[in-house]
Amino acid sequence: MSLGKSLPHDAAPLHVTGQARYVDDIPLPATALHLAFGLSTIAHGEVTALDLSAVRAAPGVVAVYGPEDFDPVPDCSPSAHDEPMISTGEVLYLGMPLFLVAADSHLAARKAARLAKVSYTEKPALLTVDDALAANSRFEDGPVIWAKGDAARAIATAPHVVEGQFELGGQEHFYLEGQVAACLPLEGGDLLVHASTQHPTEIQHKVAHALHLPMSAVRVEVRRMGGGFGGKESQGNALAIACAVVAARTGRPAKMRYDRDDDMMITGKRHDLRLLYRAGFDDRGQLTGVAFTHLFRCGWAQDLSLPVADRAMLHADNCYHLPHIRIESHRLKTHTQSATAFRGFGGPQGMVGIERVMDHVAHALGRDPLEVRRANFYAPAEPVASAGGASPPGPPEDISEQAIGAGPVPPSPDETVDLTSRGAVEGQPERGVAPASPGAQTTPFFMPVEDFIGHELVARLVETSDYAARRAAIADWNAASPILKRGIALTPVKFGISFTLTHLNQAGALVHVYQDGSIHLNHGGTEMGQGLFQKVAQVAAGVFGVDPYAIKITATDTAKVPNTSATAASSGSDLNGMAARAACLTLRDRMAAFIAGKHQVKADAVRFEGGRVRVAGESYGFDQVAAWAYLARVSLSSTGFYATPKLQWDRKAGKGRPFLYFAYGAAVTEVVIDTLTGENRILRADLLHDTGNSLNPALDIGQIEGAYVQGAGWLTTEELVWDGKGRLTTHAPSTYKLPACSDRPDVFNVALWGRPNREDSVGRSKAVGEPPFMLGISAFYALSDAVAACGPGYPALDAPATPERVLAAVQRVQAHV
Amino acid sequence: MQISLDINGSLRDVYLDPRTTLLDALRSHLGLTGTKKGCDHGQCGACTVLLDGRRVNACLTLACMAQGAKVTTIEGLGSSDALSPLQAQFLNHDGFQCGFCTPGQICSATAMLEELAAGWPSHASTDLEGPFPLSHAEIAERMSGNLCRCAAYSNIVDAIQNAAKDGDAK
Numbered sequence: 010m011s012l013g014k015s016l017p018h019d020a021a022p023l024h025v026t027g028q029a030r031y032v033d034d035i036p037l038p039a040t041a042l043h044l045a046f047g048l049s050t051i052a053h054g055e056v057t058a059l060d061l062s063a064v065r066a067a068p069g070v071v072a073v074y075g076p077e078d079f080d081p082v083p084d085c086s087p088s089a090h091d092e093p094m095i096s097t098g099e100v101l102y103l104g105m106p107l108f109l110v111a112a113d114s115h116l117a118a119r120k121a122a123r124l125a126k127v128s129y130t131e132k133p134a135l136l137t138v139d140d141a142l143a144a145n146s147r148f149e150d151g152p153v154i155w156a157k158g159d160a161a162r163a164i165a166t167a168p169h170v171v172e173g174q175f176e177l178g179g180q181e182h183f184y185l186e187g188q189v190a191a192c193l194p195l196e197g198g199d200l201l202v203h204a205s206t207q208h209p210t211e212i213q214h215k216v217a218h219a220l221h222l223p224m225s226a227v228r229v230e231v232r233r234m235g236g237g238f239g240g241k242e243s244q245g246n247a248l249a250i251a252c253a254v255v256a257a258r259t260g261r262p263a264k265m266r267y268d269r270d271d272d273m274m275i276t277g278k279r280h281d282l283r284l285l286y287r288a289g290f291d292d293r294g295q296l297t298g299v300a301f302t303h304l305f306r307c308g309w310a311q312d313l314s315l316p317v318a319d320r321a322m323l324h325a326d327n328c329y330h331l332p333h334i335r336i337e338s339h340r341l342k343t344h345t346q347s348a349t350a351f352r353g354f355g356g357p358q359g360m361v362g363i364e365r366v367m368d369h370v371a372h373a374l375g376r377d378p379l380e381v382r383r384a385n386f387y388a389p390a391e392p393v394a395s396a397g398g399a400s401p402p403g404p405p406e407d408i409s410e411q412a413i414g415a416g417p418v419p420p421s422p423d424e425t426v427d428l429t430s431r432g433a434v435e436g437q438p439e440r441g442v443a444p445a446s447p448g449a450q451t452t453p454f455f456m457p458v459e460d461f462i463g464h465e466l467v468a469r470l471v472e473t474s475d476y477a478a479r480r481a482a483i484a485d486w487n488a489a490s491p492i493l494k495r496g497i498a499l500t501p502v503k504f505g506i507s508f509t510l511t512h513l514n515q516a517g518a519l520v521h522v523y524q525d526g527s528i529h530l531n532h533g534g535t536e537m538g539q540g541l542f543q544k545v546a547q548v549a550a551g552v553f554g555v556d557p558y559a560i561k562i563t564a565t566d567t568a569k570v571p572n573t574s575a576t577a578a579s580s581g582s583d584l585n586g587m588a589a590r591a592a593c594l595t596l597r598d599r600m601a602a603f604i605a606g607k608h609q610v611k612a613d614a615v616r617f618e619g620g621r622v623r624v625a626g627e628s629y630g631f632d633q634v635a636a637w638a639y640l641a642r643v644s645l646s647s648t649g650f651y652a653t654p655k656l657q658w659d660r661k662a663g664k665g666r667p668f669l670y671f672a673y674g675a676a677v678t679e680v681v682i683d684t685l686t687g688e689n690r691i692l693r694a695d696l697l698h699d700t701g702n703s704l705n706p707a708l709d710i711g712q713i714e715g716a717y718v719q720g721a722g723w724l725t726t727e728e729l730v731w732d733g734k735g736r737l738t739t740h741a742p743s744t745y746k747l748p749a750c751s752d753r754p755d756v757f758n759v760a761l762w763g764r765p766n767r768e769d770s771v772g773r774s775k776a777v778g779e780p781p782f783m784l785g786i787s788a789f790y791a792l793s794d795a796v797a798a799c800g801p802g803y804p805a806l807d808a809p810a811t812p813e814r815v816l817a818a819v820q821r822v823q824a825h826v
Numbered sequence: 827m828q829i830s831l832d833i834n835g836s837l838r839d840v841y842l843d844p845r846t847t848l849l850d851a852l853r854s855h856l857g858l859t860g861t862k863k864g865c866d867h868g869q870c871g872a873c874t875v876l877l878d879g880r881r882v883n884a885c886l887t888l889a890c891m892a893q894g895a896k897v898t899t900i901e902g903l904g905s906s907d908a909l910s911p912l913q914a915q916f917l918n919h920d921g922f923q924c925g926f927c928t929p930g931q932i933c934s935a936t937a938m939l940e941e942l943a944a945g946w947p948s949h950a951s952t953d954l955e956g957p958f959p960l961s962h963a964e965i966a967e968r969m970s971g972n973l974c975r976c977a978a979y980s981n982i983v984d985a986i987q988n989a990a991k992d993g994d995a996k
Contacts, residue, residue: 017920024925025913025932027860027900034859116850185864185872185926185975235862235926236975269865538924538976711920711978718977742869742973751966753979 011550011557012772015707019543019562020233020536031235032189032205037262041191042071044251044265045118046095046106047125048274052134052344052735054100056107060126064110067124069117072259074109083219083250087211087243088432089148089311090425092347094219094247094254100129101309102344103735104274106247111255111263119268134344134735138283138304141341148311148340152302155322155663157453158333163298167289171369174286176807177358179306180279180351180723181745184537186235187272188245191264192252198222200253202229206245207237207535208575213567214427215246216253224567227253232564237537238719239350242575243312243430244276273740277349278729280305280317282358288366294374294381298333301325301362307340308347313432314340316509317350319660321359323509323667326453328463328501329363329385334453344735350431350577352719353779356504360783361724361808364500368790372803377480378790379471379499387450387461387503390767429574431510456666460767463501466697467675470499473760474677474695483679487798494682495692496795500787501675502698504780505668506579507653509660513574514653514669516584520549520592522600522645526632528553528560533573534585535565539778540708541581547704548586548771552593554617555631570648579672579776582704584651586771592649603643604634655768670768672775674698676717676784678754678791684799687816689792691721693756696784701766701775710759713781717759720785722748724808725792793818801825829890833858834902840889848892849873849884852899860900860929864973871972874930875899881937900929903936911989912936921985923976931972935986938968939993960990 023029047064049056065073076082076097086092095106108125112118135141164170190204190212200220204212209229217224229249234241248265255263267275285302303321307314322336367385371378426433449457471477476499483495508514518532530549536542542562550557567573574584600622601615608625616623622634638645658667676696682689696717700709726746730738739745765773789810796804796818802825804818827844830837833856840855849866852858852875861884864872868886875884876898904910909917912932922928942964947954950967958964965983974982 017917018922018925020925021917021920021922022906022909024922024928025909025916026904026906027858027929028906029925029928030859031862031926033853033863036857115854183973183975185870185924185973186862187864234924236924238975269867538922538926540923707920711923711976711981714980715923715977718979719975722977741867742865743867747973747975748977748979749966749970749973750979750982751963751970753966753977753983755962757980759980 011547012704013702013706014547015705016543016547016557018540018708019546030232031186032191032203033266035191035203037191037264041262041264042111042113042255042259043115043118044255044263045110045122046275047108047110047122048271049096049100049103049105049107051100051129051131052103052136054129054131056096056098056100056127057130058128059107061108063124063126064121067117067121069112069114070110070121071113072111072255083254085215085246085250086310087246087312087427087430092310094250102346104346104737106275109251111259115266136343136345136731136735138306138341141306141343142304146342148307148314148342153318153322153338154335155453156335157455160298160300160333160335163333164287164289164300167297168291169373170287170289171366171373172287173369173805175284175365175805177282177284177361178809179281179348179729180727181273181729182238182240182278182351183742183747184234184236184238184240187267187269188241188248188276189266190245190249190252191262192249192256193262194256194260198257199226200256202227202249202253204229204231204245204249205234205241206231206249207234207241207537207577208243209535209565209567210429210573211243211427211575212246212249214429215250218425219250220253220257229567230564231535234535234537238352239354239577240276242350242577243432244349270740274737275346277308277312277347279351279723280307280314280348280355280358282306284362286362286366288370290370293384294370294376295384296329296331296366299331299366300335301337303336303338305338305340306343306345306348308343308345310347311432312347312349314348316431317355319509320355322663323454323505324356324359325363327360327363328387328503330387330450331453336453345731346737352716353782354578356779357720357783357786360502361786361789364786364790368793369803372797379476382501383467386463387458389464390460390462429513429572431508431513431575431577433510454667455664456668460670462673462699463503466673466699466762467499467501470675470677470695470697473697476677479679492684494684494795494798495679496682496791496793496798497677497679498787498790498794499675499677500790502780502783503671503673504783506583506670506672506776507656507668508574508578508580509658509667511656511658514580514584514656515574516588516651517570517573518585518588518592518649519569520589520596520647520649522596522635524636524639526630526635528555529563530560530589531563531566531569532585532589533565533570534581535576537576539581539712540705541576541585543708544582544704545586545589548590549593552590552597553631555620559620579778579780581778582774583770583776584653586704587651588649590649590771591651592647595647595649596645599643600634600638603638603641670766670775672699672780673762674781674784676787678787680788680791680795682792682795682815684819687812687814687819689812689815691754691788694754695758696781697760697762698781698784699762699775700777701770702773703761704772704774706761709761709777712777713759714757716781717784718748718753720782721788722752724785724789725810726752728809728811796822799823827890829893831889831892831897832895833897834899842889844890846889847885848875848887848889851889852884858899858901862926862929864927871934872927872930874934874972876933876937879937879940881934900933903932910936911992912985915985915989915992919981919985919988921978921982923978927972927974931974931982934969934972939990960987
């Protein structure tokens with residue numbers, strides 16, 4: 010069996026020798042054009058004159074396109090058709106593309122783009138949450154409100170109440186490979202696009218739409234990305250569309266790569282927000298009622314902000330049973346970059362909120378925050394009846410009926426809407442509310458929590474991290490240390506797995522067996538370093554009983570597998586692994602039926618293992634059986650398909666079962682701060698994370714470590730700063746502080762929970778991409794704990810907890826009387 | 827201007843604007859795309875190459891400045907069937923995820939181990955006279971110019987420590 014083995018990344022030999030090819034490494038014909046955008050220098054206003062004569066006259070420039078060159082200007086939005094590729098006259102953020110330059114070199118295009126003479130009428134820019142609230146500038150008509158029970162009453166009658174608000178910063182993706190796309194014109198107006206994207210089908214759709222072509226005329230190929238993290242779900246659309254437009258108009262290949270500063274100025278980041286909370290609780294710290302207000306700064310365009318803000322609401326409970334809760338979510342429209350998907354997709358923001366409540370309640374009661382957290386946990390999962398993790402009895406499911414579309418007939422789709430986008434939230438069929446399992450506690454959105462393993466998982470982590478003894482030792486140490494203070498925190502994670510736009514939870518695969526026994530694997534998922542291709546190859550190898558290295562992994566290609574969902578929401582291996590498995594099973598069944606027929610035995614008596622096919626006491630090479638099957642005219646190519654079962658979700662009402670299951674984890678972080686400077690360091694982190702039966706433990710541990718560091722980076726060092734004019738002043742790694750090798754905790758213990766998923770996922774594994782990002786929240790609350798050791802006040806830290814903010818918090822708690 | 831560069835042991839003649847960086851010369855003029863462009867500002871380390879064995883950011887080095895020096899890129903450190911010790915250990919320890927920073931990490935680590943062997947102290951060294959045990963702190967300090975956004979740092983440190991052991995064993 011290849012499942013569950015720690016095999017190295019499939020492209021490892023290519024990576025270490027520099028042969029792994031990214032989009033910018035693909036050789037293009039010498040006639041290729043290189044593109045650059047000219048950018049706005051104001052945040053809000055009208056372009057009154059756009060003089061591009063100097064741009065056109067610049068050396069190497071072949072073509073320059075302004076808004077008058079398009080009718081209409083192509084749209085790049087994944088949702089609301091509100092993102093023209095270049096401004097149509099209205100400037101909506103500083104860094105907005107105004108025109109497009111095509112030149113014979115990258116440098117020539119960029120130099121020329123700076124020569125435009127632009128006149129503006131400047132208007133007041135809405136840059137902050139307060140600006141947007143005052144102007145009632147928002148997406149959707151008003152806030153989205155979900156409620157369960159009566160939070161106001163529960164808080165009003167509670168023995169104790171805490172309330173507060175804090176700022177939670179955004180985050181730049183800083184994929185090491187910046188945004189890039191290239192387009193080659195083919196015969197008859199067809200196009201081949203190479204893009205660094207998590208969503209090839211969306212690129213295909215947007216390019217086709219821009220050029221009034223059917224999707225079948227556009228092929229998008231993605232071998233790999235140099236990091237994505239959500240930043241390549243929709244933010245690469247503009248580059249691919251620009252390349253396609255230029256290739257179509259000039260007949261020459263076109264490539265566009267954002268220089269790093271341009272990338273940071275143009276593209277969206279993680280949503281920042283202000284988060285308000287008010288919670289009532291009893292003497293033990295058990296919450297009786299809680300109310301949250303999320304004030305998201307979404308930027309100039311809708312992009313994926315609605316589902317991101319939804320997911321924040323869906324994680325406002327984290328691991329805690331909250332019978333009375335009200336969540337009010339504002340999606341504010343500002344004149345800044347359009348905030349977009351980023352690992353966790355709003356989940357981390359929602360989760361930091363409830364963890365803040367736990368931290369604040371514990372401080373108010375003078376209790377260990379971990380005790381308060383545990384007091385509020387969901388009830389433990391009922392033990393699974395049979396060993397091996399079979400599904401618990403639940404509501405009867407009929408996947409086929411769901412897939413065909415039970416319920417009302419959906420309206421005819423608007424062809425301009427990319428149905429495969431997470432932003433396509435309107436006009437989709439909604440399903441009824443999932444029946445609750447009797448007795449199970451439910452989330453604020455009424456989904457039964459049947460698989461809660463937080464109690465056991467946290468108990469094990471408390472033991473392995475020696476939490477209690479260390480907490481006591483830290484208190485003693487702090488009492489004797491006037492300048493340096495240490496802090497420790499344990500925070501848990503419960504993260505919902507599935508796209509919340511239900512129809513995206515589908516995937517396809519295409520598998521060929523050649524006459525020499527070699528196997529070609531293709532599926533709709535994209536590789537961005539997470540090891541998806543290797544995991545899916547291990548699934549395929551397991552079905553055929555061959556070495557995983559015998560499986561040829563191939564680039565994602567919209568011509569091989571159509572209508573793919575973005576590789577996002579941690580869903581890559583869950584969806585594509587199952588689709589590939591289905592295709593491989595079809596082929597294996599055909600080969601088994603064929604060889605069984607020759608031996609006059611039943612097909613289920615045929616075994617595929619160790620690269621051999623065993624039947625009726627004989628053993629043949631897999632290649633031999635493939636050759637015979639070919640000669641016998643057996644089809645050796647198959648597609649596979651998977652649709653996630655059990656999902657029912659009504660986003661408007663905030664009710665249903667948006668997730669197939671939850672992934673769990675917990676982390677303990679210990680930090681030290683310098684109370685004179687605010688400088689701080691992570692001393693030790695212990696992580697325990699649930700990936701079900703891991704498909705590949707080495708890859709999963711790598712994901713967990715990397716996600717923790719990235720999550721801790723978000724909440725500590727990674728600070729985005731805009732000036733009063735709306736200019737992002739942190740637009741390079743010189744001013745935007747990414748975690749470096751020295752920011753990895755000195756002591757870093759990572760373990761897998763190692764028990765199977767209760768749901769019937771691929772190999773009973775669990776998704777791993779996003780959930781461990783939120784383990785980094787423990788670093789933030791460890792800092793809060795260290796600050797709390799400085800005085801009687803509550804630290805009320807804002808994020809990211811930079812040295813400046815830590816210092817301010819230290820002074821706040823010391824001043825508190 | 828016409829310049830001649832000694833790259834990975836072979837002499838390459840190339841005609842360039844004098845302001846062309848070594849990184850652009852390698853990637854755009856010489857077809858050596860193993861060296862990556864991450865930030866183009868000397869801040870991320872993805873473009874690290876070796877000049878006479880010392881690590882430099884190719885994006886901050888003009889190609890003409892590299893004349894007369896031996897330039898070593900990731901392509902020159904080893905090949906698929908003859909990996910350098912660091913390449914082999916980055917593979918064994920999954921010292922990457924997306925792989926984009928990997929060529930720079932490996933070039934940087936190659937020179938860093940030489941710097942250690944030559945007795946160069948770092949900010950993290952407990953004794954400026956050495957010896958310098960290959961601790962996590964030493965490696966972290968000496969490799970902090972090479973960013974990995976996937977944060978595969980644990981595995982990168984493991985790979986470097988094991989490659990150094992391999993080197994000692996030889």
